[in-house]
Amino acid sequence: MISDKMTAALNRQINAELYSSYLYLSMSAYAAESGYPGAANWFFIQVKEEMAHAQRTYDYVCSQDAHIELEVIDKPPTQFESLKHVFEETLKHERKVTAMVNDMVGLAQAEKDHGTYNFLLWFVDEQIEEEENVRDLIAQLKLAGDVGPGAMMLDKELRARVFTTPV
Numbered sequence: 001m002i003s004d005k006m007t008a009a010l011n012r013q014i015n016a017e018l019y020s021s022y023l024y025l026s027m028s029a030y031a032a033e034s035g036y037p038g039a040a041n042w043f044f045i046q047v048k049e050e051m052a053h054a055q056r057t058y059d060y061v062c063s064q065d066a067h068i069e070l071e072v073i074d075k076p077p078t079q080f081e082s083l084k085h086v087f088e089e090t091l092k093h094e095r096k097v098t099a100m101v102n103d104m105v106g107l108a109q110a111e112k113d114h115g116t117y118n119f120l121l122w123f124v125d126e127q128i129e130e131e132e133n134v135r136d137l138i139a140q141l142k143l144a145g146d147v148g149p150g151a152m153m154l155d156k157e158l159r160a161r162v163f164t165t166p167v
Contacts, residue, residue: 003111007066009104010057010116015071016100017054021047023076023093027086036083036151038159043086048163053123056166060119083151084141091134098127126166 002010028043061068080086101123108117137154144150 002061002064002066002113002116006104006107006111006113006116007061007064008069009107010061010066011069011071013100013104014054014057014061014068015073016097017050017057019073019076020093020097021050021054022073024050024090026076026078027080027090030078030080030086031083034083036155036158038155038157039083039086042158042161045161045163046090049166052166053126056122060116064115082146084138084146087134087138087141091131091138094127094130094134098131101127 024043024046028040028047031037031039031043058068077089080089101120105117105120105124108114108120137158140154141151144154
């Protein structure tokens with residue numbers, strides 16, 4: 001069984017993943033309303049990924065015979081300045097999630113909780129990938145611009161993204 005402190009941290013992570021899903025749903029709506037169906041799709045795939053992350057953490061907490069404590073999910077922003085701004089906000093958010101994961105890894109190490117440490121390593125790798133993907137998209141938007149043919153080409157690429165269930 002995991003400690004109460006670790007259980008609380010994992011419950012906060014479930015909440016953060018659910019908030020991430022809600023945030024990306026808001027961003028998907030913004031992109032769709034702004035005429036970027038590809039970006040809307042990209043964010044909707046993010047919604048599904050974040051829900052899968054929440055489920056993965058939920059399942060782990062349950063497997064440890066620990067208590068699930070669901071909290072209120074904050075309202076996400078609904079207005080953004082531009083498509084680039086949405087992705088910049090995404091990167092800020094992913095960095096915040098990365099910090100939460102790193103804090104939990106540190107707690108697992110301090111508590112010599114090797115099972116949770118091992119569980120969290122998947123999230124460490126996932127966050128590296130998440131941040132890299134968003135940084136790449138921001139770089140492409142800086143080159144292409146927020147509007148015009150370059151942005152439309154990028155949006156077309158984003159439309160091709162599909163959800164694959166994390167292993």
